[in-house]
Amino acid sequence: MKKSIILAILIFCMFLFYTIPAAQSVRDVRGRLTEKTSYEPTKIAIEETRYVGIDYITANDSIIMRNCAAILRNDIDFSPFFEIVVIDSFLMKHMEIDEMNLLAWKWLGSAYLVRLEAEFPENKIRLKYRLLTTESEKEIKKDQYETDKKDYRTLVHKIANDIIKALTGDDGIFLSKIVYIRQVNGDKEMFISDYDGYNERQLTFNKSINISPAVSPDGEYIYFTSFQDGYPKLYMYSLSSNSSDLIAGYPGINASPAVSPDGKYIACVLSKDGNSEIYLLDRKGKIVRRLTNSWAIESSPTWSPDGKEIAFTSDRTGSPQIYIMDAEGLNIRRITFEGKYNDSPYWSFRGDRIVYVSRDKIFRVCSIDVTGRDYKVLAAIGDNENPHFSPDGNHIIFSSNRLGPQDIYIMDLFGRTQTRITAKGNCSNPFWMPYKK
Amino acid sequence: MKRLLLLSLIAVTLLLFYGCGTKPKPVEEVPPVEETKPQIPAEPKVETPPEPEIKKITESDFMIVYFDFDKYNLVDSAKRALDQNAQILKENSSIIVQIEGHCDERGTIEYNLSLGEKRATSAKKYLKDLGIDDNRLQTISYGKERPVVFGQDEISWAKNRRDEFKIISQ
Numbered sequence: 001m002k003k004s005i006i007l008a009i010l011i012f013c014m015f016l017f018y019t020i021p022a023a024q025s026v027r028d029v030r031g032r033l034t035e036k037t038s039y040e041p042t043k044i045a046i047e048e049t050r051y052v053g054i055d056y057i058t059a060n061d062s063i064i065m066r067n068c069a070a071i072l073r074n075d076i077d078f079s080p081f082f083e084i085v086v087i088d089s090f091l092m093k094h095m096e097i098d099e100m101n102l103l104a105w106k107w108l109g110s111a112y113l114v115r116l117e118a119e120f121p122e123n124k125i126r127l128k129y130r131l132l133t134t135e136s137e138k139e140i141k142k143d144q145y146e147t148d149k150k151d152y153r154t155l156v157h158k159i160a161n162d163i164i165k166a167l168t169g170d171d172g173i174f175l176s177k178i179v180y181i182r183q184v185n186g187d188k189e190m191f192i193s194d195y196d197g198y199n200e201r202q203l204t205f206n207k208s209i210n211i212s213p214a215v216s217p218d219g220e221y222i223y224f225t226s227f228q229d230g231y232p233k234l235y236m237y238s239l240s241s242n243s244s245d246l247i248a249g250y251p252g253i254n255a256s257p258a259v260s261p262d263g264k265y266i267a268c269v270l271s272k273d274g275n276s277e278i279y280l281l282d283r284k285g286k287i288v289r290r291l292t293n294s295w296a297i298e299s300s301p302t303w304s305p306d307g308k309e310i311a312f313t314s315d316r317t318g319s320p321q322i323y324i325m326d327a328e329g330l331n332i333r334r335i336t337f338e339g340k341y342n343d344s345p346y347w348s349f350r351g352d353r354i355v356y357v358s359r360d361k362i363f364r365v366c367s368i369d370v371t372g373r374d375y376k377v378l379a380a381i382g383d384n385e386n387p388h389f390s391p392d393g394n395h396i397i398f399s400s401n402r403l404g405p406q407d408i409y410i411m412d413l414f415g416r417t418q419t420r421i422t423a424k425g426n427c428s429n430p431f432w433m434p435y436k437k
Numbered sequence: 438m439k440r441l442l443l444l445s446l447i448a449v450t451l452l453l454f455y456g457c458g459t460k461p462k463p464v465e466e467v468p469p470v471e472e473t474k475p476q477i478p479a480e481p482k483v484e485t486p487p488e489p490e491i492k493k494i495t496e497s498d499f500m501i502v503y504f505d506f507d508k509y510n511l512v513d514s515a516k517r518a519l520d521q522n523a524q525i526l527k528e529n530s531s532i533i534v535q536i537e538g539h540c541d542e543r544g545t546i547e548y549n550l551s552l553g554e555k556r557a558t559s560a561k562k563y564l565k566d567l568g569i570d571d572n573r574l575q576t577i578s579y580g581k582e583r584p585v586v587f588g589q590d591e592i593s594w595a596k597n598r599r600d601e602f603k604i605i606s607q
Contacts, residue, residue: 188582209579209582211546211547211550211580211582212546212547225550227579227582230577231577232550232577232578252554252576252578253550253551253554253578255547255550255551256547256550269547269550269551271551271554271578274558275554275555275558276551276554276555297548297551297552297555298551299545299547299548299550299551300545300547300548313547313548315507319507320507320544320548341507341544343544343545343548344545344547344548357545359543359544363543363544383543385545385546386545386546428546429546
């Protein structure tokens with residue numbers, strides 16, 4: 001009798017030990033995607049900025065210094081390949097150290113360390129950085145930049161780009177800009193800002209409805225639909241001259257532009273023949289070819305990175321679904337079969353996947369392989385719209401009303417670290433601009 | 438001579454009244470007019486009856502046509518609304534309207550722009566089939582950009598999925 005009780009307890013304990021690790025792996029924050037795409041992000045530490053000037057430091061300058069380190073941490077942490085090591089005073093006390101040194105950062109698992117030094121000659125800021133390995137204390141890269149004090153954010157983004165380039169070989173995206181639509185006094189105007197939502201600037205002032213911005217690959221022109229003339233027509237905004245020209249003003253709607261990867265053509269939606277169809281225009285707005293031919297709604301074209309194919313939305317089966325065709329309009333095939341309402345496709349720059357929205361009570365951001373396999377839900381809080389890839393393909397920008405007001409959000413390729421980058425609401429139609437050469 | 442004139446006058450007024458389909462009774466009231474220039478007052482008299490019909494048609498006289506979610510086909514209530522709007526357009530043959538297609542906030546901006554276009558054109562087609570000259574029917578889509586109700590529930594959405602009639606010229 002006693003033996004059997006002991007045995008029962010033993011079995012119970014074994015059961016416990018067996019289940020606990022399983023439960024932990026389910027609770028893993030990094031979620032379902034880790035099985036296939038698992039990698040350990042490299043840990044990196046960024047110390048507070050040190051003041052190396054001669055004069056007494058002003059309160060304002062010390063705030064800038066603190067912000068510099070914070071912006072740099074935010075930038076580097078944004079890369080899916082790196083993780084910022086944080087330290088608090090409790091940990092320092094526990095480790096019995098007064099000041100963090102290379103060895104201390106190494107103890108915390110940090111592979112690299114960035115040291116920042118600032119001085120403020122006249123009304124400028126001079127920022128030096130040194131990138132070190134904690135392993136051998138080897139200096140990988142160092143440089144210094146100088147600019148007007150008010151542009152210090154740009155300076156930090158530049159350093160972040162340097163660090164990413166030095167450690168991964170890839171170009172950083174921290175100097176890239178985003179374009180989006182914000183509602184102002186009941187009108188929808190086009191805005192541009194840094195990738196992190198700062199330095200916002202209004203581009204259009206036509207007091208009407210402006211929607212669907214799409215930027216040319218050279219980052220020079222923004223194609224968009226505007227009602228400034230009463231009807232939805234297609235315009236081209238030049239960022240160098242800060243003015244817009246009419247591109248297409250055919251009867252009906254002129255909407256949903258997508259610039260080809262070589263920048264020569266614009267795929268867009270025209271309804272001049274009584275029904276929304278996808279057309280190919282040249283840069284001046286002249287019709288090159290009509291690509292679709294059906295009684296149904298055709299919308300939201302997006303180019304494959306090689307420019308040979310176009311994905312789009314069509315409701316030819318009675319509900320919107322995503323299709324792919326050749327750039328000549330032939331060989332149309334459906335790729336989404338999951339869900340009754342799939343729309344707003346955007347082709348990844350790597351060419352393998354398409355991100356889109358799918359309705360299941362709410363509008364979720366999903367991604368699917370171009371062959372129609374491997375469907376994944378990436379964002380499923382609130383209603384989400386217009387997902388677009390970042391120029392390096394590592395991130396997705398989209399709009400969401402998950403907190404009530406509609407704002408612009410960014411997440412990584414796998415749907416992790418979903419971050420809001422605009423405030424005040426009424427934002428839509430984000431488009432991540434290409435690198436500025 | 439005077440008699441002949443009077444006779445012809447009566448004939449003309451008779452014809453006019455007959456054309457209007459009014460009761461023959463007022464015809465008998467005309468003869469007392471014996472002056473030679475009654476033709477001028479007689480004409481406005483004839484025109485006055487249709488005037489209350491022309492009485493300034495405003496946009497609120499047109500029915501709003503409602504649609505189901507992600508649909509642009511006309512349900513029975515939508516057809517009834519369009520029948521009424523067709524009646525107004527038939528009675529006021531000079532009115533040119535713009536049919537505005539609208540959508541609720543769900544779905545993307547681009548798709549809804551096309552959907553609103555479909556809603557406007559399906560109303561236009563229905564009115565054309567009822568005999569309205571399609572030159573009098575312009576269309577525009579606002580997609581989901583101009584909601585009338587801002588709630589996030591089925592009642593609000595249903596009110597936003599609509600065709601509105603705007604008068605371009607009378």
